[in-house]
Amino acid sequence: MTEEKRVRRLLQGNEAIVYGALAARCRFFAGYPITPASEIAEQLSVRLPAVNGTFIQMEDEIASIGAVIGASLAGVKAMTATSGPGFSLMQENLGFACAAEVPCVIVNVMRGGPSTGLPTSPAQGDVQMARWGTHGDHPIIVLAVSSVLDSFTITVKAFNLSERYRVPVLVLSDEVVAHTRESVELPLNSEVKVVDRIAPGMPPDWYKPYQEDARGVPPMAAFGDGYRHHVTGLVHDQDGFPTQNPQEVEKFHHRLSMKITKGLDDIQLTRKFYMEDAEFFVIAYGSVARSALRAVEEARRAGIRAGLVQLITLFPFPRRTLIPYLQQCHSVLVPELNLGQISREVQRINQGLCTVVKQNRVDGKLITPQEIYSRLVKLSAGPAG
């Protein structure tokens, strides 16, 4: 075999997600066609069989995520990709994956909503739905990508977190990131850090599939591995059997939420730009974060002490990272392609520390660097400005 060399490629965001998934050793995809996510399915239909993986186009998105969960239970890393309308259909089985702790990755290339909405325009309208779309209290991790390179690295990260915490991880892209082509040099698969779920080491008779331990994430046996066990979406005890015993029910909820809390340092990803001496700052994610960075750089050139915190992890919301900056700054601007879905999180944690200013756009167009820059100029006059 010839030695692999890094190559520079001109890729779309959706293609980079495919490369990321394969690098993370995803070997199963089930999906249903939808704009603007379809390229992910198309490319995986070509590439997965070549690496002994499996692609299947199902009859709808409900079936797609069902098949993904089934494949993961049989020990294969699995994903699906969709957009808002399909994501709505997936909520039922997404809850199953949360309750039964089945690792899987779901990409939502966001488009304008609600309903069929604006199929070919970017939006960030599914942010709160990603956190709370499926019913009941549940653990979940939501990541956002802002560039083609991100689409690769964050997809790898999504699989790794999913495997480590046995939780579905949602990757939010948007129509702009998905379809923009950028020249990127991707790491070789051999250079990518890949995390696999922990398999049980004890004899099968001793295996309790949902046993509480220090990590809060029980080892996961695949169907067929000799560790016969029961998997259900009902609230279950440590053997996986349905229970209504209040103590066991409480324990179930507590562990599901604690396993994420225990991992916050590992899970909550942000990028900080010019924050050391910032007097006020921007919180942004997805394609808007790129406009925000341009605007902040422009502001710095004009002598304005603005900063930017780009959120990669939207949920669990990175409260501990943001609080010191909310204390440091007199105001924070939150530009979003929705009517204020992350700004409400910022307000929730802010508790009067500084002034939270929203900047929203829902007309199917991007928020430009100029638009953000002009808000920064205004804000530089102080919180009342």
Added chain:
Amino acid sequence: MPPSIQALTHIYFRHNKKFPHVWCPGCGNGIVMGALLRAITRLELEKDEVVLASGIGCSGRMPTYLDFNTLHTTHGRALTFATGIKLANPALNVVAIMGDGDATAIGGNHLIHAARRNLNLTAIIINNSIYGMTGGQYSPTTPFGSTTTTSVYGHIEHAFSIAELAVTAGASFVARSTVYHAALADQLIEQAMVKPGFAVVEIISNCHVQYGRRNQIGNAIDMLNLFKEQAVTVKKAATMDSEELREKITIGVLADRDLPISTNEYKRIREQARADQGKKSI
């Protein structure tokens, strides 16, 4: 001599599971569970190579009690999970267990597409013509005119014939039994599990608690006796006209055909893809 049902319970029941089960005394679900265990015993399958995936409803609880790889999915979705499991590990024997509302109302789309797709899966559909667990509402197989908790004035819709639906949708193997014909049921399940391709076994069952009682059919025994009277073999049915067959239940094998199986076809795709990628060297 085949093992007694008591011996089977010792072999296959989960002894760490908190019994009792949730089913009403006399429910046909138990007969279907027995038939499934007898079929698995005869096939000499290892417990580790069997996956049972169910949906939601009284039938959905069956896998919980049995010592295999078991999965209790969401309502109507058992076949979608089963599809993923089978594709990920084709060596596993995957059996989906569903009820009539489960398989043909909320999961109807998955059933017809699973039949069309023709993966090597077995689907057992327990048809008792009612939603039992939720209190006796009408299902897609509730007969016209029946009384249920949501059709107290008499049901005004028409029932699906599940097995015929599966035949039309393209399943490789389709059969029907009733819980009265328990020996036939295990034979058919055995045949279905052996058959390469998507195999459906519909088993007409008694929900005397929610259906029998409300429709003046009586208790579990009365319902089983009714199934005995209503049953006609496929062979006999072929000689009868539709009017004569109106109140009858056709039992036996309705379809048995050899079609390409998608997991086998996919092997070919993998080879092709590997060859193509080798050429492109990307």
